[in-house]
Amino acid sequence: MQKVILVEQDKCTGCRLCEMVCSVKHEGVSNPSRARIHVIKWFMEGFDMPMICQQCLEAPCIAVCPKDALARDEELGNVALDYDLCIGCKMCVTACPFGGMGIDTVSSKVIKCDLCEGDPQCVRFCFPAALQYVDANAVNLRKKRDAAAKLAELMSKVVAV
Amino acid sequence: MALNRRIAYINLSTGQIEAKPIPVEVRKKFIGGRGLDMYLLYNHTEPGTDPLGPDNVAMVSAGLLTATLASASARTHVGAKSPLTGAVGSANMGGFFAPELTWAGFHHLVLKGKAEEPVYVWVNDGEIEIRGASHLWGLSTRETQDTLKQELGEEVQVLCIGPGGEKLVRFANVISGMKNAGGRTGMGAVLGSKNVKAIAARGTMDVEIRYPQEALEYDHEVMSHIADTKFAQIMGKYGTMFIQSVTNSTGLVRTQNFQHNQLLDAEPIECEHIEEYGLGTVGCFGCIIHCRHRYVVDGIFDEGPEYTAQGAFGWEVGCNNFETILKGNHLVNHYGIDILETGSMMAWAMELYEKGILTNKDTGGLKLEWGNDEAVLELIRQIALREGIGDVLAEGPLRAAAKIGKDSLKYNIHVKGMSNLHSDERPTPALALGIATSTRGADHLRSRPAIDLYHLPVPVLEGVYNNPVKYEGKFTSDYRDYEGKAWEVLWQEMMYMAIDCVGVCKFHSVFLSPNLLNFDNVSKFIYHNTGLEMSPRDVWDVAERGYNIERLFNIREGFGRKDDTLVDRYFDEPTTRGLDIVRGKTIDREKFTEMIDEYYQLHGWDEKGVPTPETLERLGLDKEPSHRL
Numbered sequence: 001m002q003k004v005i006l007v008e009q010d011k012c013t014g015c016r017l018c019e020m021v022c023s024v025k026h027e028g029v030s031n032p033s034r035a036r037i038h039v040i041k042w043f044m045e046g047f048d049m050p051m052i053c054q055q056c057l058e059a060p061c062i063a064v065c066p067k068d069a070l071a072r073d074e075e076l077g078n079v080a081l082d083y084d085l086c087i088g089c090k091m092c093v094t095a096c097p098f099g100g101m102g103i104d105t106v107s108s109k110v111i112k113c114d115l116c117e118g119d120p121q122c123v124r125f126c127f128p129a130a131l132q133y134v135d136a137n138a139v140n141l142r143k144k145r146d147a148a149a150k151l152a153e154l155m156s157k158v159v160a161v
Numbered sequence: 162m163a164l165n166r167r168i169a170y171i172n173l174s175t176g177q178i179e180a181k182p183i184p185v186e187v188r189k190k191f192i193g194g195r196g197l198d199m200y201l202l203y204n205h206t207e208p209g210t211d212p213l214g215p216d217n218v219a220m221v222s223a224g225l226l227t228a229t230l231a232s233a234s235a236r237t238h239v240g241a242k243s244p245l246t247g248a249v250g251s252a253n254m255g256g257f258f259a260p261e262l263t264w265a266g267f268h269h270l271v272l273k274g275k276a277e278e279p280v281y282v283w284v285n286d287g288e289i290e291i292r293g294a295s296h297l298w299g300l301s302t303r304e305t306q307d308t309l310k311q312e313l314g315e316e317v318q319v320l321c322i323g324p325g326g327e328k329l330v331r332f333a334n335v336i337s338g339m340k341n342a343g344g345r346t347g348m349g350a351v352l353g354s355k356n357v358k359a360i361a362a363r364g365t366m367d368v369e370i371r372y373p374q375e376a377l378e379y380d381h382e383v384m385s386h387i388a389d390t391k392f393a394q395i396m397g398k399y400g401t402m403f404i405q406s407v408t409n410s411t412g413l414v415r416t417q418n419f420q421h422n423q424l425l426d427a428e429p430i431e432c433e434h435i436e437e438y439g440l441g442t443v444g445c446f447g448c449i450i451h452c453r454h455r456y457v458v459d460g461i462f463d464e465g466p467e468y469t470a471q472g473a474f475g476w477e478v479g480c481n482n483f484e485t486i487l488k489g490n491h492l493v494n495h496y497g498i499d500i501l502e503t504g505s506m507m508a509w510a511m512e513l514y515e516k517g518i519l520t521n522k523d524t525g526g527l528k529l530e531w532g533n534d535e536a537v538l539e540l541i542r543q544i545a546l547r548e549g550i551g552d553v554l555a556e557g558p559l560r561a562a563a564k565i566g567k568d569s570l571k572y573n574i575h576v577k578g579m580s581n582l583h584s585d586e587r588p589t590p591a592l593a594l595g596i597a598t599s600t601r602g603a604d605h606l607r608s609r610p611a612i613d614l615y616h617l618p619v620p621v622l623e624g625v626y627n628n629p630v631k632y633e634g635k636f637t638s639d640y641r642d643y644e645g646k647a648w649e650v651l652w653q654e655m656m657y658m659a660i661d662c663v664g665v666c667k668f669h670s671v672f673l674s675p676n677l678l679n680f681d682n683v684s685k686f687i688y689h690n691t692g693l694e695m696s697p698r699d700v701w702d703v704a705e706r707g708y709n710i711e712r713l714f715n716i717r718e719g720f721g722r723k724d725d726t727l728v729d730r731y732f733d734e735p736t737t738r739g740l741d742i743v744r745g746k747t748i749d750r751e752k753f754t755e756m757i758d759e760y761y762q763l764h765g766w767d768e769k770g771v772p773t774p775e776t777l778e779r780l781g782l783d784k785e786p787s788h789r790l
Contacts, residue, residue, distance in 0.1 A: 013448075015451065028370060033264075046443075046455045
């Protein structure tokens with residue numbers, strides 16, 4: 001079963017550790033501007049949203065790539081970038097609706113989440129578990145279970161009345 | 162890499178800006194953060210400098226390990242000569258400012274002189290610019306940050322002062338984000354005196370990690386350990402407010418200024434009540450503990466409150482209304498004044514009011530009675546804006562007492578002119594010694610051996626406190642004892658200094674739990690992230706050097722043994738409440754004096770508390786000020 005990174009926004013504490021470990025893992029440096037993941041923060045309103053490549057099924061980045069440098073990885077199931085084919089035209093950056101395709105500020109190359117070859121460091125370091133690397137079929141049930149728990153709470157109040 | 166971060170001297174009078182590298186030899190001696198700031202303070206001020214004059218210097222810094230894989234490397238340090246005490250000024254805060262400053266290429270900013278008009282300093286990817294800030298003057302801390310984010314981009318991090326700093330409240334703080342406050346010793350007033358409203362930073366520059374894979378693995382190992390502790394789990398749920406239920410039920414807090422050591426009906430301000438207002442907890446940069454709550458009260462959104470808020474707007478002033486704590490917390494963040502000093506000054510004013518030393522005439526009709534929630538909130542505003550009696554209280558303990566006169570000073574709970582935390586140290590000699598000797602005045606974050614309160618078995622104490630330097634005396638588990646406590650205070654001084662030098666949060670170190678970071682961990686973090694080889698003992702030596710520099714600064718300003726003490730009430734008035742084991746307690750003068758003697762001896766200081774020539778030579782401080790930076 002292929003796995004996906006599940007983002008549970010309500011568990012995110014906004015610490016941005018995921019950004020740092022991502023840049024250390026991929027570039028050997030601490031520099032969030034070179035990370036593949038970003039926590040978008042509204043400090044004064046109090047809202048934090050981790051943003052990362054969604055590994056879309058009908059991926060606009062794959063569709064728009066003129067050199068077929070982007071393709072589905074059969075093993076991990078993610079959208080993989082082949083730097084040998086990439087010409088750095090950045091059409092994928094334009095096409096991505098999530099900002100999942102980035103431009104590295106040092107090399108000017110396109111960068112994207114590669115799931116750290118199956119051991120995503122952002123997930124590993126996310127102790128509040130706002131990021132989870134789970135089986136694709138577990139996502140649905142997990143979401144349903146969380147929603148059901150909330151409904152159960154509401155229902156219990158109705159029953160109590 | 163971290164070691165190539167520079168120091169920038171910013172002359173506000175002339176507009177001249179000069180950036181310099183920080184030599185590795187200096188790093189090895191002072192590491193960075195607070196340690197290096199204190200070196201700079203000692204080197205860049207003359208004795209007797211007016212803290213609110215142009216000759217004072219203000220340092221804003223990141224630690225050596227800021228924005229690296231070192232557990233939680235988010236802390237910003239701010240230093241200067243304190244306008245509250247005249248001793249070292251030093252304050253520390255969490256949030257995201259220091260990492261952004263680091264990514265912008267700098268570790269230390271040294272602000273000198275005074276700008277003619279209000280300005281802010283813009284630090285952007287290696288460049289520094291002084292810009293006009295007339296449009297920001299008068300704005301609250303949140304409005305200031307909102308405005309600068311609109312001007313410079315959502316990603317900038319801002320450190321700023323509020324109206325309290327502009328009006329030179331002597332305990333004004335600096336604020337970044339919603340609630341991150343460099344609170345103590347009046348650093349906001351120093352920036353205000355220099356006409357500096359804010360510092361904004363934005364950086365996209367690499368911080369090279371020397372051994373990336375090892376750093377990732379070691380950091381994960383340490384974080385996993387921290388995450389498993391009960392301490393981290395409770396902190397992540399309730400923040401520091403969880404401490405209150407323990408300290409109050411035991412009788413270790415000061416209530417109604419210093420009249421009692423327990424608030425009798427404290428249930429309404431227990432930490433669990435945050436759940437009625439809270440929106441969950443959030444973390445500073447890179448922190449897995451996430452101890453701060455987001456909350457809404459009366460339509461006002463803010464972050465906090467912490468243990469200090471419960472004390473300042475709870476038991477110290479005799480209030481037991483959770484909303485008063487939430488609102489008070491918001492007001493001090495909004496105006497930019499130190500929550501702890503504000504609460505203590507108010508509690509003191511209330512006792513003076515009770516005793517008739519302050520009257521309605523002095524307070525403009527404000528009834529400063531215990532538990533008067535409205536008066537508490539109004540008085541915060543008056544202090545921050547220097548209105549009415551607030552203008553007097555804004556001067557801090559010693560100056561306010563001089564203005565009020567009579568015997569008002571004897572009721573104030575301060576050390577070296579800075580108010581104490583809302584804790585009562587009469588039953589706990591170790592904690593009493595800690596506040597009495599702290600270099601920045603009464604304070605729990607300089608040297609408090611908080612784990613002494615846990616009655617830990619002696620072998621556990623030995624395991625913690627004999628590393629990396631062994632104590633030759635005996636430890637005792639009972640927190641009411643005097644034996645072995647001088648060393649615990651000294652060890653914690655070294656621990657907190659080391660942690661402040663690397664820019665990590667004290668909650669990740671041996672502070673509230675014996676199982677967290679120690680000198681060994683700091684040594685490894687430094688190696689993996691920067692490549693610098695510093696043994697645990699080397700780190701200890703840096704801490705000792707830094708603490709001695711602070712001591713030298715204070716001595717140069719006229720402080721000495723006479724100032725390493727407590728107000729008479731600690732020795733004369735027994736505690737009235739709490740568990741039997743803490744009831745009827747005072748600090749024993751004779752034993753306290755012996756503790757001070759031992760403490761000086763352990764430090765290598767003479768009987769007056771002055772480092773001996775041998776100590777200075779051992780630490781390589783015999784030629785200070787050396788003006789290397």
